[in-house]
Amino acid sequence: MNIYLVSSVLAFTVSCFLSLIIYLKGSQVKSRNATILIILCAGIWCLFPFFAWWGWPDNTLLFTRIVYLVAIFTAPAFLNFGLTILDTKRLPKERFLIRSSILISAFLFLPFFYSSFFIKGVKKVNSYFSIDGGPLYKLFIFYFGAVCIYCFYRLYFGIKNSNGYLRNQLKYVFIGFLLAFFSGLIHFLTSFGLPEIIPHDFLVVACMFILTYAILKYHLLDINIALTRAGVFIIVYTLVLGIPFGLVGWGKDWLIYFLGQNWYWAPMLLLLGLATCGPFTYIYLSRKAEERFLKEERHAHQLLKQASQGMVRIHDKKRLLELIVHITTKILGLSNAAVFLLDENSGNFKLAAVRFKSKYQYSEVIPQDDPLVQLLATQKEPLVYEELKLANQDLSSDTPNQLKEIDSQMRKLKAAVIIPAVSNARLLAFLVLSEKKSKKMYSPEDLSTLWALSYEAALAIDNAFLYEKEKLRLAEQSRRQALADMAPGASHQFNNRLATISATTDNLLDLVKNDSQGAYQDNLLSNILEGLEIIQKEVAKGEQITKAILQKAKVKLEFDKVDIVKVIQNALNLIRIRRTRESLGGAKEPEFVFNYPKDLPLLTLCEGTIQDVFENMFNNSYDAIVIKHKRNIAPLDYQGKISVDVTRNDNSVIIQVEDNGIGIQKDNLRKLFTDFFTTKATSEKGVVGGSGLGLGVMRSFIEEHGGTITAESEYTQWTRFTITLPLNFKPPK
Structure with missing residues (x-):
């Protein structure tokens, strides 16, 4: 077996394998197109010994010039x-160098690739082949060396001036391609008569393995997927290369017998056909294998995508964040998950939701100046702890670096x-995810799906912030409007109280003045007591009105024990x-019925908001009664009735x-609690059309x-609202 031929085919095969891996990884691999191009160029160049042997002696020069x-x-x-x-690459100087090198290759060397001015012939020395170069070939060697040395120079200073993750990545690239450069150098030296002691293509194989290791080490590709694709690749290309080689090895005499001197065209055409079908066969089989292997994972991704699409419809921040940690933990099989939410007042990030709080003790608050928060706010991309650990490996213990603080956090x-x-x-906000229960790493597909989920979550959180602000604004607007609306009624009520007090006081003064002689002393005392009782009642009524108005004017939201x-x-x-006789539009004053047990305990409530709810509810009842009267649906003796029944369990x-x-109406009933939906018409006298809180806000x-x-x-008959409030409610902190 010729070891030089084995190294040639092996280098080409490994380069094809690595190129396919990088191509199928898509945008997850940095510099994908440039990486594939250089790997394929190096791999095809490695085919020189194989084609030289295959075409020897008649077609060796032709095949070499094609390579x-x-x-x-x-x-x-x-x-x-x-x-x-x-x-x-985007710098003007570097763009100029790249374009210049392409132009030199295209216009200085390419036109002469088929002439003896570039390559005169191919020499066979023992088991390896060397180029018999013309004058232009020596210039090509110098040009190739100069370009590569400049590139290594830039990579060296790139390593020196970078740190962490990028520095390690550049190191692997530098070492790998330095081996490939030495392979080319050995190849060139044989054209000057120096022996090729070891097959130079093995250095290219080593280069490819170093690059493959770097890809796996830096989580650019899940190892299980890599092994699946590698297995399929080996099977497919063993057949692609093995069948033509087998035909040459065992059927060469038979081919010469039937095809004569042109026998080599049969295995070449067969190789060409199999090589054309090979990539398509590989892609098809690898996808089928991955579908079986990743079926569960892809199903989880689909569930996450479906869940994320409905997030924007949730306006309650607490419910939204609890849903996020629940679905990510359950679907991805995580040990735990938590969400830290921006506190707009302090600018810090507070723990807003956690799946299993008893299992892990999270920090409750992460300051806005924490390096972790600053990194997330700057790069706005998923942060993987394993990659962060790799980035920290090159940092010395006495070197101050924020990455160490982030690692600790x-x-x-x-x-x-x-x-x-x-x-x-x-x-x-940011979503903190623990490791998977299966101990598997997060794949790029996991991160891509979670990144899409975080985008939808950000929109939903933003909407929840806006909704909360709008809800408070509406409550405040409704409160102010109600105070403005009740001003005439309150003035009228106070005038009635004052008029009664004034008349009673005048009457008592007249009695005292007219009884200066004490003739009616006994009757005078009873009249004074009766007058004082009237004044006391009117003062009590005025106190009720004052308390109600003061309570209505409260803005600060506080939870307390409330009756x-x-x-x-x-x-x-x-x-x-608020609802004067004029506001009833001719309808009779509604009858109020209020039933409640006497042993009701105090409830933990925000008194202002709950009073808003009932006031708006009673106001809606008033409007419903006015509308029914105006539309002549009710009988002539119709009187509105509003009843309140309180019970407990x-x-x-x-x-x-x-x-x-x-x-x-039935169609409106199902939409009743939709935000800002109203059933009121504004054209009917006495109806406050859509100026209240709205049932959506009341429900919240x-x-x-x-x-x-x-x-x-x-x-046309009745409406009933049922409100349930817990006895042992614990308000949020």
């Missing part, structure tokens, strides 16, 4: 690759991956003040508010108290 069609452009390909991976968080959620170039009966009574008092208090107004207020709200109705 050198590619070899001529190997130096520009290497220069392009080196400057691309250094990210300096990720270990505290037990984070395998951190996914930032960015909206409008602002970091809103729900008093909250409902306050809301009723405000409605009585072991876990909660149930409040039912029912009116006998216009009711709600109830849910913030751990409660629920439902609606039932029969159009």
Whole structure:
């Protein structure tokens, strides 16, 4: 067996294998196109010994010149690759050098590739072959060396001036291609009569293995996928190369007998046909193998994508974030997951949701100036702990570097991956993911899917922020509007109280003045007591009005132990003040019925928001009664009725508010709690068309108290709302 031929075929095969891996990795591999180009150029150039042997002696020169069609452009390909991976290709000077090298290859060497001015012949020395070069071939050697040396010079300083992950990556590239350069140097020296002691193509094989190792080491490709593809590749190309070689080895005499001196065309055409079909066969079989191997993983990715698409419809931040940690933990099979959310007041990131809080003790707050937060805000890409560890390997212990602090923070968080959620170039949150229970690494497909999920999550979080602000704005606007609306009614009520007090006081003064002689002393005392009782009642009524208005004017949202009966009574008092007889549009004053048990415990509530809910509910009932009267649906003696029934069970208090107004149509009933949806018309006198909080916001207020709200109705007859509030509610911190 000729070891030089084995090394030639092996180098070409490995280069094809590595090129296919990088190509199938898509955009996950940096500098994909430039890397594939230089690897294929080097691999094809390595076929020189094989083609020289195959065509010996008649067609060796022809085959060698065909191989050198590619070899001529190997130096520009290497220069392009080196400057691309250094990210300096865009500089004007570097672009000029790349273009110049391509032009030199194309116009100085390519026109003469078939002439003896470039390659005069091929010499066979023992078991290897060497080039008998013409004058231009020596110039080509100098040109090739100069371009490669310049590229190595740039790579060397790239290593020196970089650190961490990039530095390690450049080291592997530098060492690998330095071996390939020495392989080319040995090849060139044989043309000057120096012996080739070892097959130079083995150095190219070593180069390819170093690059493959770097790809696997830096998680550019999952090892299981790599082995699957490698196995398929070996099987396919063993057949692609083995069948023609087998035909030559065992059927050469038979081919000469039938085809004569042109016998070699049969295996060459067969190789050409198999080589054409080989890539398609490889891609088809590898995809089929991966579909079976990655079926479960791809199903998980599909579930994550489906879940992410519905996130923007969730306006409750707490529910949204709990959903995110739940689905990622369950679908990907993680040990744990947590979300840190931006606190707009402090700028810090606070723990907002965690799947298993008892299992891991997370930091509650991460400051905005923490290196981890700064890195996520700057690079806005997933952060993988394994890659961070590799980046830290080159840092000396006395070298200050933020990467060490980030490494420490990720270990505290037990984070395998951190996914930032960015909206409008602002970091809103980040998702901390632990390792998988299966101990498998996160694949690029995992990271890509999680990155897409974080994009949808960022939009949903942004929407939740906006919704929360809008909800508070609407509540404040509604409160101010209600205070403005009740001003005339409150003035009227206070005038009535003051008029009664004034008349009673005048009457008592007249009695005292007229009884200066004490003739009616006994009657005077009883009249004074009666007058004082009237004044006391009117003062109490005025106090009720004042308390209700002051409560309505509260803006600060605080949870406290509250008597729900008093909250409902306050809301009723405000409605009585706000809805004057003129606002009823000719309808009779509604009858109020309020039933409640006397042993109700205090509830943990935000009194202002819950009072808003009941006030808006009673206001809606008023409007329903007015509309029913205006549309002449009700009988002539129709009087509106609003009833409130409060009951309790072991876990909660149930409040039912029912009116006998216009009711709600069936189609509208299912949309009733949609944000900003209204059933009110604004053209009917006495109807406050859509100026309240809206049932969507009212529901969110109830849910913030751990409660629920439902609606039932029969159009033209009645509407009933049922509110449930828990007895042992714990407000959020």
